Amino acid sequence: MGSVSHQAAKPRGRLLLVLLLFGFFAAVCVGAIYYAGDLSRLQAVRSAEESRAALRDVTDPAELDQAIKQYPSNRLLRLVALANEDVNDIDAAARRLLDEAAARPLPMLGDLGTASRNDLDALRRDLKTAEANVATFAPRYDALLTSARENVEKDVRSLNVGDERLTSFMAMIDEQHGAWTALTSKMLIARADYYNAYEKCVALLVREFGIYRVTNGQFVFPFQSTANGYNRAATAMTDAAKRSSELDGERASLRQSALSRWKAFVED
Numbered sequence: 429m430g431s432v433s434h435q436a437a438k439p440r441g442r443l444l445l446v447l448l449l450f451g452f453f454a455a456v457c458v459g460a461i462y463y464a465g466d467l468s469r470l471q472a473v474r475s476a477e478e479s480r481a482a483l484r485d486v487t488d489p490a491e492l493d494q495a496i497k498q499y500p501s502n503r504l505l506r507l508v509a510l511a512n513e514d515v516n517d518i519d520a521a522a523r524r525l526l527d528e529a530a531a532r533p534l535p536m537l538g539d540l541g542t543a544s545r546n547d548l549d550a551l552r553r554d555l556k557t558a559e560a561n562v563a564t565f566a567p568r569y570d571a572l573l574t575s576a577r578e579n580v581e582k583d584v585r586s587l588n589v590g591d592e593r594l595t596s597f598m599a600m601i602d603e604q605h606g607a608w609t610a611l612t613s614k615m616l617i618a619r620a621d622y623y624n625a626y627e628k629c630v631a632l633l634v635r636e637f638g639i640y641r642v643t644n645g646q647f648v649f650p651f652q653s654t655a656n657g658y659n660r661a662a663t664a665m666t667d668a669a670k671r672s673s674e675l676d677g678e679r680a681s682l683r684q685s686a687l688s689r690w691k692a693f694v695e696d
Contacts, residue, residue, distance in 0.1 A: 479504040479694035486691075489515075489683045503587050507597055508690045514580050514601060515608070515686055519679065521572045522612045525565045526619055530558040537629060537662060541642035548634045555627035562620040569612055573605050596696065600689055607682055611675065618671040625665035632658050 478499045486495045492512050496505045531554060540548065580601055584594055632654070633640070633647070640649050649655040 478502045479508070483508070483691050483694060486687070489687050492687070503589055504694045506587060507584065507589065507593075508694065510580055510583055511597075511601065511604065511686070511690055511693075514576060515604060515683060518573060518576055518605065518608050519683075521576075522569060522608070522615065525569060526562075526615065529561045529565070529619060529623070530554060534558075534626070537626070537665065538645050540630070540633060541645060541647070543633075545634065545637050548630055548637065552627055552630045552634060555623050555630060559620050559623040559627065562616050562623065565616055566613065570609070573609065577601060577605065597693070600693055603689070604686060607685075611678055611682060614678075615672065615675050618668050618675060622665060622668035622672065625661050625668055628661035629658060629665060632661065 479502060482495045482498050482502070482505055483492075486492060489512065492508070496502075496509050499505050534554070535543075535551070540551075543551070577598075581594075581598055584597055589597070636649060636654060640647050640654075642648070647658060649658065
C-alpha cells in the first residue's frame, strides 16, 4: 500500500481546521441570532406588561401623563403619549379657530336694551364677519390635521417600533382624526347658526330702533308680528348655544373613547 506524504497531509489539516473554525463561527452566529430573537421577545413581553400595568387603573385622560412617566423608556407608552399629545393639539386647534371667529367678546342679547343705534350697527357687522370667518375654518382645520399626522408619523418612525406596529398605530391616529373632524364640523355649524340667529335679532332691533321699549330687561314691540320674528330668532340663537354646549360634552366623550382605544392598542 502507498503512504500519504507529509506534504499532502498539511493542506488537509489546514482544510479541517478551516472547516472546524467555520462550524464554530456558524454555531456562534446561530446562537447569537437565537439569543437576540429570544431577548427581543422578552423585551416585547416586558414592554407589554409595563404598559398594561401603567394604564390599568387610568380612567381619566388627565391621568395619562403621570401614568406614562412610570416607564419613560417604554416604547408602547411613548406611542400612547404621542396619541394623547395629538388629541390635545387638534382639540386646542379647533378651540383656537372658534375663538378667532369673533374679533371681540360679544354682549349678551339681554344687555342690548341700552345699546345705541351705532352700537347695534357695529355689533351687526361683527356678527356677519364672525359667521363669514367660521365658513373658512373647515379647510384650515383639515390642513392642521394633515400637518399633525405627518408630525406624529415622523415621531413614531423615530421610535423604531416596526412596520406592523407603525401601521396599526397610524390607523388608530386616522380614526382619531376622523372622529375629531366630524365633531369640529358640527361645532362650526352650531357656531355659525348662533352668529346668524344673533345677527337676525340685532337686525330687527336696528330696524325697530326708537320704536321698541325695554321693560324688565325684555324687548317690547308694538306689533305682535315683530315680536314673533324677534322671538323666533332669539329661540334659534338659544338652540344653537345649547347645541354648542352639548358638543362640548361630546368632546369629553371623544377623549374617553380615545383612552379606551389606547388601552386596547397596548393589549395587542
